[in-house]
Amino acid sequence: MIGQQAGWVHVRLAQRPNESTAWVRSRYVTLATDPYHIVIDLGSTHLHLYKQGKQIGNYPVGIGLPGTPTPTGHYFVALFAAAPSPAWGAFVIITSAHSNTISDWEASGDAITAIHGPLGSDAAIGTTGARVSHGCVRMHKAHLLHLRPVPAGTPVDIQY
Numbered sequence: 001m002i003g004q005q006a007g008w009v010h011v012r013l014a015q016r017p018n019e020s021t022a023w024v025r026s027r028y029v030t031l032a033t034d035p036y037h038i039v040i041d042l043g044s045t046h047l048h049l050y051k052q053g054k055q056i057g058n059y060p061v062g063i064g065l066p067g068t069p070t071p072t073g074h075y076f077v078a079l080f081a082a083a084p085s086p087a088w089g090a091f092v093i094i095t096s097a098h099s100n101t102i103s104d105w106e107a108s109g110d111a112i113t114a115i116h117g118p119l120g121s122d123a124a125i126g127t128t129g130a131r132v133s134h135g136c137v138r139m140h141k142a143h144l145l146h147l148r149p150v151p152a153g154t155p156v157d158i159q160y
Contacts, residue, residue, distance in 0.1 A: 001031060014078045014096035016110075018071055036154045038077070038115075038147070040137055042070060043160045045129025047115075047137065049146065057146050060129035062121050062138030070135050070158055071097050071113060077154040081114075089117025089144040095156050099135040113158075117141045 002021065003010035009029045013020040037050040042063055049057035064070035075096040083092055097113035114136045118125055121132040122140060132138060139147075 001029075012074070012076055012096060014076075014094075016098050018075070018096075018098055018100070019073045032153070034151060034154050036150045038150065038154060038156045040070070040156065040158045041160070042072065042158065045131070047139065047143075049150075057143075059139055059143040059146070060125055060127055062118065062125045062130050062132035064133050064135040065131050068099065068101050068134040070133070070137060071100050072158050072160065073097065075113075075156040075158065077150060077152050077156060079152050080148075083116065087117060087119050089139070089141045091144070091148070092116040093147060093150075097156070097158065102134060111135065113137070115139065115144070115147065115156075117144055 001009050001011055007026055008023045009026050010021060010023055013022055035052045039048040045061055045063055047059045047061045048055055078094045078096050081092045081094055083089055093115040095113050099111035102111035116136060118138050118140060121138055124130045124132045125138060125140060
């Protein structure tokens with residue numbers, strides 16, 4: 001939720017264009033407090049995990065290459081999905097962000113920005129992070145597990 005007024009709630013949507021919003025009648029929405037917040041800093045190639053405003057994690061990540069950059073903006077965790085193979089890590093976090101340069105990834109009909117395991121780029125990510133992806137955020141498998149308690153709806157800010 002990003003705002004509200006009598007009878008209405010302003011929410012972010014998981015659709016194109018990025019950062020789409022809509023007003024929804026409040027009677028159709030259940031509000032809950034989320035203590036988590038994810039910030040992905042593209043300049044430092046690190047993901048910062050916050051809980052109740054306190055940083056509890058700081059992880060190097062693989063981000064988009066110059067031709068397929070990770071999109072900046074204010075998003076949210078849309079859902080957790082099963083990993084297609086062990087290379088993706090224990091799970092895949094689907095965010096509400098979409099690639100600004102790829103419209104259809106592997107015939108999926110879209111190019112959603114996800115947070116997942118290294119897909120073979122573990123050494124490239126290293127301890128400082130790197131530009132290695134088509135826009136998704138890649139993490140070491142052990143670090144990805146630290147994001148499992150984060151619920152759907154958690155804010156994800158991608159910035160420089």
